[in-house]
Amino acid sequence: xxxxxxxxxxxxxxxxxxxxxxxxxxxxxxxxxxxxxxxxxxxxxxxxxxxxxxxxxxxxxxxxxxxxxxxxxxxxxxxxxxxxxxxxxxxxxxxxxxxxxxxxxxxxxxxxxxxxxxxxxxxxxxxxxxxxxxxxxxxxxxxxxxxxxxxxxxxxxxxxxxxxxxxxxxxxxxxxxxxxxxxxxxxxxxxxxxxxxxxxxxxxxxxxxxxxxxxxxxxxxxxxxxxxxxxxxxxxxxxxxxxxxxxxxxxxxxxxxxxxx
Numbered sequence: 001x002x003x004x005x006x007x008x009x010x011x012x013x014x015x016x017x018x019x020x021x022x023x024x025x026x027x028x029x030x031x032x033x034x035x036x037x038x039x040x041x042x043x044x045x046x047x048x049x050x051x052x053x054x055x056x057x058x059x060x061x062x063x064x065x066x067x068x069x070x071x072x073x074x075x076x077x078x079x080x081x082x083x084x085x086x087x088x089x090x091x092x093x094x095x096x097x098x099x100x101x102x103x104x105x106x107x108x109x110x111x112x113x114x115x116x117x118x119x120x121x122x123x124x125x126x127x128x129x130x131x132x133x134x135x136x137x138x139x140x141x142x143x144x145x146x147x148x149x150x151x152x153x154x155x156x157x158x159x160x161x162x163x164x165x166x167x168x169x170x171x172x173x174x175x176x177x178x179x180x181x182x183x184x185x186x187x188x189x190x191x192x193x194x195x196x197x198x199x200x201x202x203x204x205x206x207x208x209x210x211x212x213x214x215x216x217x218x219x220x221x222x223x224x225x226x227x228x229x230x231x232x233x234x235x236x237x238x239x240x241x242x243x244x245x246x247x248x249x250x251x252x253x254x255x256x257x258x259x260x261x
Contacts, residue, residue, distance in 0.1 A: 121191025
């Protein structure tokens with residue numbers, strides 16, 4: 001069931017598959033919206049209650065008009081659906097938000113399935129000169145140039161170009177408005193990298209071997225810091241694991257879910 005969830009100074013589009021049992025909550029990356037879960041969604045909703053939502057400005061959620069926090073929005077989504085606890089499945093930006101909630105409200109997080117996750121409080125995730133290049137392309141109104149730049153960084157498994165990888169290109173193209181509309185509104189949640197050792201919930205971290213090198217290095221360090229974290233290396237994945245290895249992503253989520261009861 002699709003709905004709009006009220007959050008502080010705004011609202012979010014969300015979809016609840018319905019059903020009983022401990023729910024899965026899917027948090028999308030910054031290089032895609034909630035439709036990035038499409039390849040894994042049928043298998044998950046066949047077995048679990050699955051809730052997914054679009055962050056502000058992404059997908060079907062309105063652009064922000066005031067300051068907001070990603071982790072506070074996640075908590076608001078859980079509250080809206082009456083969820084005392086959930087297994088969080090976070091990709092990239094969504095992984096960082098999942099970690100933040102696991103540290104802010106550990107009783108609400110039954111498990112963490114992290115795919116190519118980001119994390120707050122870690123320097124060096126952005127490639128050198130990236131923002132400067134995006135600024136130049138945006139000034140020239142060259143949105144396709146930004147898509148091409150992004151795929152060269154995060155879409156290597158698909159060939160790294162819009163021509164070789166139209167599905168990932170559509171994801172990236174679709175989120176460019178959010179990249180610009182959230183500037184000045186999205187707050188930075190509290191640093192968590194140095195607190196990863198406090199995570200007590202079952203955790204799995206899957207990195208993409210073909211991902212941006214800075215992300216791979218960060219993910220390795222994260223897995224080392226999270227107690228008893230299972231590290232999985234996805235040989236055929238870049239920053240879009242649900243597009244590259246959906247069957248493996250489903251299997252890993254199911255395994256983590258089984259450990260979260």
